[in-house]
Amino acid sequence: MTVSESARPGAGTPSPAARFSADWLAQREWLDGRSRSHRLTGLAADWLASRSGGRGGPLGIVDLGSGSASNLRFLAPRLPGPQRWRLVDHDPALLALARRHGATLRDSVGDRLAVQTCCRDLSPVDEGLLADADLVVASALFDLVSRPWAEALVAASAARRQALLFTLSVDGDWAFLDAAGHRIEDEEDIAIRTLFQVHQRRDKGLGPALGGSAPAVLAAAMAAAGYRLESAATPWHLAAGDEARLPLAASLLQGWHDAALQLVPEEASRLEGWRSRRLAGLTAGELGLTVGHRDLLALPPAGGA
Secondary structure, X not given: OOOOHHHOOOOOOOOHHHHOOHHHHXXXXXXXXXXXXXXXXXXXXXXXXXXXXXXXXXXXXXXXXXXXXXXXXXXXXXXXXXXXXXEEEOOHHHHHHHHHHHOOOEOOOXXXXXXXXXXXXXXXXXXXXXXXXXXXXXXXXXXHOOHHHHHHHHHHHHHOOOEEEEEEEEEEEEEEEOOOOOEEXXXXXXXXXXXXXXXXXXXXXXXXXXXHHHHHHHXXXXXXXOOEEEXXXXXXXXXXXXXXXXXXXXXXXXXXXXXXXXXXXXXXXXXXXXXXXXXXXXXXXXXXXXXXXXXXXXXXXXXXX
Protein backbone atom coordinates (compact mmCIF):
# COMPACT_ATOMS: atom_id res chain seq x y z
CA MET A 1 0.00 0.00 0.00
CA THR A 2 1.18 3.50 -0.73
CA VAL A 3 0.58 6.73 1.09
CA SER A 4 -0.85 9.77 -0.62
CA GLU A 5 -1.49 13.40 0.15
CA SER A 6 -4.95 12.41 1.30
CA ALA A 7 -3.64 10.14 4.01
CA ARG A 8 -0.42 11.67 5.13
CA PRO A 9 0.18 12.97 8.64
CA GLY A 10 3.02 14.92 7.05
CA ALA A 11 3.60 18.34 8.50
CA GLY A 12 1.57 17.96 11.63
CA THR A 13 -0.91 15.11 11.46
CA PRO A 14 -4.30 16.75 10.98
CA SER A 15 -7.19 15.15 12.80
CA PRO A 16 -8.75 12.07 11.15
CA ALA A 17 -11.64 14.09 9.75
CA ALA A 18 -9.25 16.52 8.06
CA ARG A 19 -6.69 13.93 7.00
CA PHE A 20 -8.79 12.63 4.12
CA SER A 21 -10.30 15.98 3.20
CA ALA A 22 -9.57 18.08 0.15
CA ASP A 23 -10.28 21.04 2.45
CA TRP A 24 -7.20 20.17 4.53
CA LEU A 25 -5.08 20.04 1.37
CA ALA A 26 -6.42 23.42 0.30
CA GLN A 27 -5.68 24.88 3.75
CA ARG A 28 -2.05 23.85 3.63
CA GLU A 29 -1.37 24.62 -0.03
CA TRP A 30 -0.98 28.37 0.48
CA LEU A 31 1.48 27.82 3.33
CA ASP A 32 3.38 25.17 1.38
CA GLY A 33 3.83 27.59 -1.51
CA ARG A 34 5.06 30.36 0.77
CA SER A 35 7.46 28.09 2.63
CA ARG A 36 9.13 25.98 -0.04
CA SER A 37 12.43 26.99 -1.61
CA HIS A 38 12.08 29.09 -4.75
CA ARG A 39 15.85 28.92 -5.18
CA LEU A 40 15.81 25.13 -5.50
CA THR A 41 12.86 25.34 -7.88
CA GLY A 42 14.87 27.74 -10.01
CA LEU A 43 17.86 25.40 -10.05
CA ALA A 44 15.61 22.53 -11.12
CA ALA A 45 14.20 24.72 -13.89
CA ASP A 46 17.71 25.58 -15.09
CA TRP A 47 18.68 21.90 -15.16
CA LEU A 48 15.58 20.97 -17.15
CA ALA A 49 16.20 23.80 -19.59
CA SER A 50 19.76 22.60 -20.20
CA ARG A 51 18.50 19.06 -20.69
CA SER A 52 15.78 20.03 -23.15
CA GLY A 53 18.29 21.88 -25.31
CA GLY A 54 19.95 18.68 -26.46
CA ARG A 55 16.90 16.55 -27.15
CA GLY A 56 13.44 16.57 -28.69
CA GLY A 57 10.12 15.89 -27.08
CA PRO A 58 8.62 17.00 -23.79
CA LEU A 59 10.30 16.96 -20.41
CA GLY A 60 9.01 14.11 -18.28
CA ILE A 61 8.07 14.86 -14.65
CA VAL A 62 6.75 12.21 -12.25
CA ASP A 63 5.02 13.35 -9.05
CA LEU A 64 4.92 10.63 -6.38
CA GLY A 65 2.01 10.74 -3.94
CA SER A 66 0.59 13.59 -5.96
CA GLY A 67 -2.77 13.86 -4.21
CA SER A 68 -4.84 16.68 -5.67
CA ALA A 69 -1.81 18.07 -7.56
CA SER A 70 -0.58 20.90 -5.34
CA ASN A 71 2.97 20.14 -6.48
CA LEU A 72 1.88 20.36 -10.12
CA ARG A 73 0.16 23.68 -9.51
CA PHE A 74 3.26 25.16 -7.90
CA LEU A 75 5.90 23.78 -10.24
CA ALA A 76 4.36 23.77 -13.72
CA PRO A 77 4.34 27.56 -14.26
CA ARG A 78 7.90 27.80 -12.92
CA LEU A 79 9.46 25.07 -15.09
CA PRO A 80 10.33 25.13 -18.78
CA GLY A 81 8.33 23.18 -21.33
CA PRO A 82 7.04 21.35 -23.05
CA GLN A 83 6.10 19.32 -19.95
CA ARG A 84 4.66 15.83 -19.66
CA TRP A 85 3.50 15.00 -16.13
CA ARG A 86 2.58 11.65 -14.61
CA LEU A 87 0.78 11.97 -11.28
CA VAL A 88 1.01 8.83 -9.14
CA ASP A 89 -1.33 8.27 -6.21
CA HIS A 90 -3.54 5.50 -4.86
CA ASP A 91 -6.57 7.75 -4.30
CA PRO A 92 -8.78 7.93 -7.44
CA ALA A 93 -10.90 10.78 -6.08
CA LEU A 94 -7.86 13.02 -5.60
CA LEU A 95 -6.49 12.04 -9.00
CA ALA A 96 -9.78 13.12 -10.57
CA LEU A 97 -9.31 16.54 -8.93
CA ALA A 98 -5.72 16.58 -10.17
CA ARG A 99 -6.79 15.97 -13.77
CA ARG A 100 -9.18 18.91 -13.63
CA HIS A 101 -6.47 21.17 -12.22
CA GLY A 102 -3.95 19.99 -14.81
CA ALA A 103 -6.24 20.95 -17.68
CA THR A 104 -6.07 24.61 -16.64
CA LEU A 105 -2.31 24.93 -16.13
CA ARG A 106 0.45 26.21 -18.39
CA ASP A 107 4.24 25.98 -18.31
CA SER A 108 6.60 28.93 -17.89
CA VAL A 109 6.03 30.14 -21.47
CA GLY A 110 2.28 29.64 -21.43
CA ASP A 111 1.97 26.30 -23.22
CA ARG A 112 -0.43 23.58 -22.13
CA LEU A 113 0.76 20.55 -20.18
CA ALA A 114 0.35 16.91 -20.96
CA VAL A 115 -0.96 15.35 -17.73
CA GLN A 116 -1.48 11.65 -17.07
CA THR A 117 -2.69 10.16 -13.80
CA CYS A 118 -1.64 6.75 -12.52
CA CYS A 119 -3.65 5.13 -9.73
CA ARG A 120 -1.26 2.70 -8.05
CA ASP A 121 0.80 2.05 -4.96
CA LEU A 122 4.25 3.58 -4.61
CA SER A 123 5.70 0.15 -3.93
CA PRO A 124 7.48 -1.47 -5.65
CA VAL A 125 9.97 1.04 -7.03
CA ASP A 126 9.85 -0.31 -10.57
CA GLU A 127 10.02 0.77 -14.20
CA GLY A 128 6.34 1.67 -14.19
CA LEU A 129 6.87 4.11 -11.34
CA LEU A 130 9.84 6.01 -12.80
CA ALA A 131 9.67 5.43 -16.56
CA ASP A 132 10.30 8.34 -18.95
CA ALA A 133 11.04 10.85 -16.20
CA ASP A 134 13.67 13.56 -16.34
CA LEU A 135 12.63 14.93 -12.94
CA VAL A 136 11.06 13.02 -10.05
CA VAL A 137 9.21 15.19 -7.54
CA ALA A 138 7.34 14.61 -4.30
CA SER A 139 6.03 16.88 -1.56
CA ALA A 140 5.34 16.15 2.12
CA LEU A 141 5.83 12.43 1.54
CA PHE A 142 9.04 11.06 2.95
CA ASP A 143 8.29 11.13 6.66
CA LEU A 144 5.83 8.31 5.87
CA VAL A 145 8.12 5.96 3.95
CA SER A 146 10.75 3.51 5.17
CA ARG A 147 14.50 3.79 4.83
CA PRO A 148 14.72 0.82 2.38
CA TRP A 149 12.01 2.32 0.16
CA ALA A 150 13.62 5.78 0.15
CA GLU A 151 17.06 4.37 -0.59
CA ALA A 152 15.66 2.16 -3.36
CA LEU A 153 13.96 5.17 -4.95
CA VAL A 154 17.13 7.27 -4.89
CA ALA A 155 19.24 4.41 -6.30
CA ALA A 156 16.74 3.66 -9.08
CA SER A 157 16.52 7.33 -10.03
CA ALA A 158 20.30 7.71 -10.02
CA ALA A 159 20.63 4.73 -12.36
CA ARG A 160 18.30 6.54 -14.79
CA ARG A 161 20.12 9.88 -14.31
CA GLN A 162 16.91 11.51 -13.13
CA ALA A 163 16.94 14.69 -11.06
CA LEU A 164 15.05 14.69 -7.76
CA LEU A 165 13.15 17.57 -6.14
CA PHE A 166 11.70 16.49 -2.80
CA THR A 167 10.02 19.31 -0.92
CA LEU A 168 8.51 19.96 2.49
CA SER A 169 9.87 16.87 4.23
CA VAL A 170 9.19 17.35 7.93
CA ASP A 171 12.18 17.19 10.26
CA GLY A 172 10.17 16.25 13.37
CA ASP A 173 10.36 19.64 15.00
CA TRP A 174 7.48 21.96 15.87
CA ALA A 175 6.94 24.62 18.49
CA PHE A 176 4.72 27.49 19.52
CA LEU A 177 5.68 31.10 18.83
CA ASP A 178 4.94 34.14 20.95
CA ALA A 179 3.52 37.38 19.55
CA ALA A 180 7.02 38.55 18.60
CA GLY A 181 7.69 35.34 16.66
CA HIS A 182 10.06 33.86 19.23
CA ARG A 183 9.97 30.16 19.95
CA ILE A 184 8.48 29.19 23.31
CA GLU A 185 7.91 25.81 24.92
CA ASP A 186 7.29 24.25 28.28
CA GLU A 187 7.77 20.73 29.64
CA GLU A 188 4.41 19.54 28.33
CA ASP A 189 5.15 20.84 24.83
CA ILE A 190 8.46 18.96 24.82
CA ALA A 191 6.88 15.76 26.13
CA ILE A 192 4.06 15.80 23.57
CA ARG A 193 6.42 16.64 20.72
CA THR A 194 8.52 13.62 21.73
CA LEU A 195 5.42 11.41 21.64
CA PHE A 196 4.54 12.83 18.22
CA GLN A 197 8.02 12.01 16.92
CA VAL A 198 7.61 8.42 18.10
CA HIS A 199 4.20 8.25 16.41
CA GLN A 200 5.69 9.52 13.15
CA ARG A 201 7.82 6.39 12.91
CA ARG A 202 4.89 3.99 12.88
CA ASP A 203 4.41 1.94 9.71
CA LYS A 204 2.29 3.92 7.23
CA GLY A 205 2.23 1.16 4.60
CA LEU A 206 5.83 1.17 3.35
CA GLY A 207 7.59 -0.18 6.44
CA PRO A 208 8.68 1.64 9.62
CA ALA A 209 8.37 5.31 8.72
CA LEU A 210 11.32 7.70 8.64
CA GLY A 211 9.47 10.48 10.42
CA GLY A 212 11.67 13.47 11.11
CA SER A 213 14.83 11.66 10.01
CA ALA A 214 13.63 11.70 6.38
CA PRO A 215 15.67 14.74 5.21
CA ALA A 216 18.93 13.34 6.62
CA VAL A 217 18.30 9.84 5.25
CA LEU A 218 17.47 11.20 1.80
CA ALA A 219 20.51 13.48 1.75
CA ALA A 220 22.82 10.61 2.69
CA ALA A 221 21.33 8.36 0.01
CA MET A 222 21.62 11.10 -2.61
CA ALA A 223 25.27 11.77 -1.76
CA ALA A 224 26.07 8.04 -1.82
CA ALA A 225 24.49 7.78 -5.29
CA GLY A 226 26.76 10.54 -6.62
CA TYR A 227 24.18 13.29 -6.87
CA ARG A 228 25.00 16.98 -6.58
CA LEU A 229 22.91 17.97 -3.59
CA GLU A 230 21.26 21.28 -2.68
CA SER A 231 19.24 21.69 0.51
CA ALA A 232 17.16 24.42 2.10
CA ALA A 233 15.29 24.78 5.38
CA THR A 234 11.64 25.48 4.59
CA PRO A 235 9.75 25.76 7.89
CA TRP A 236 6.11 26.64 8.18
CA HIS A 237 5.45 29.80 10.20
CA LEU A 238 1.95 30.69 11.35
CA ALA A 239 2.11 34.06 13.09
CA ALA A 240 0.22 34.80 16.27
CA GLY A 241 -3.01 36.63 15.49
CA ASP A 242 -3.31 35.36 11.89
CA GLU A 243 -7.04 34.65 12.02
CA ALA A 244 -7.16 33.41 8.42
CA ARG A 245 -4.78 30.57 9.31
CA LEU A 246 -6.36 29.72 12.66
CA PRO A 247 -8.25 26.67 11.26
CA LEU A 248 -4.94 25.26 9.98
CA ALA A 249 -3.21 25.92 13.31
CA ALA A 250 -6.07 24.29 15.19
CA SER A 251 -5.88 21.23 12.90
CA LEU A 252 -2.18 20.91 13.55
CA LEU A 253 -2.68 21.18 17.30
CA GLN A 254 -5.44 18.58 17.19
CA GLY A 255 -3.23 16.25 15.19
CA TRP A 256 -0.38 16.48 17.70
CA HIS A 257 -2.82 15.79 20.50
CA ASP A 258 -4.36 12.81 18.69
CA ALA A 259 -0.95 11.27 17.88
CA ALA A 260 0.11 11.52 21.54
CA LEU A 261 -3.22 10.13 22.73
CA GLN A 262 -2.77 7.01 20.60
CA LEU A 263 0.48 6.28 22.42
CA VAL A 264 -0.60 7.15 25.97
CA PRO A 265 -4.41 6.87 26.17
CA GLU A 266 -4.18 6.67 29.94
CA GLU A 267 -3.10 10.33 29.95
CA ALA A 268 -6.16 11.58 28.07
CA SER A 269 -7.07 14.15 30.71
CA ARG A 270 -3.61 15.71 30.78
CA LEU A 271 -3.41 15.80 27.00
CA GLU A 272 -6.81 17.45 26.70
CA GLY A 273 -5.76 20.06 29.23
CA TRP A 274 -2.67 20.83 27.16
CA ARG A 275 -4.67 21.00 23.94
CA SER A 276 -7.28 23.31 25.43
CA ARG A 277 -4.65 25.61 26.92
CA ARG A 278 -2.68 25.93 23.70
CA LEU A 279 -5.83 26.32 21.59
CA ALA A 280 -6.92 29.19 23.84
CA GLY A 281 -3.57 30.88 23.18
CA LEU A 282 -3.92 30.42 19.43
CA THR A 283 -7.51 31.68 19.42
CA ALA A 284 -6.63 34.73 21.51
CA GLY A 285 -3.88 35.68 19.04
CA GLU A 286 -1.19 35.18 21.67
CA LEU A 287 0.48 32.16 20.04
CA GLY A 288 1.66 31.13 16.61
CA LEU A 289 3.24 27.92 15.33
CA THR A 290 6.34 26.78 13.49
CA VAL A 291 6.82 23.35 11.89
CA GLY A 292 10.22 22.31 10.57
CA HIS A 293 10.62 21.16 6.94
CA ARG A 294 13.45 20.80 4.45
CA ASP A 295 13.61 20.81 0.63
CA LEU A 296 16.18 18.74 -1.26
CA LEU A 297 17.31 18.96 -4.88
CA ALA A 298 19.54 16.23 -6.29
CA LEU A 299 21.07 16.69 -9.73
CA PRO A 300 22.93 13.93 -11.60
CA PRO A 301 26.68 14.34 -11.98
CA ALA A 302 27.71 16.56 -14.86
CA GLY A 303 28.34 14.69 -18.11
CA GLY A 304 26.81 11.48 -19.33
CA ALA A 305 23.57 10.91 -21.18
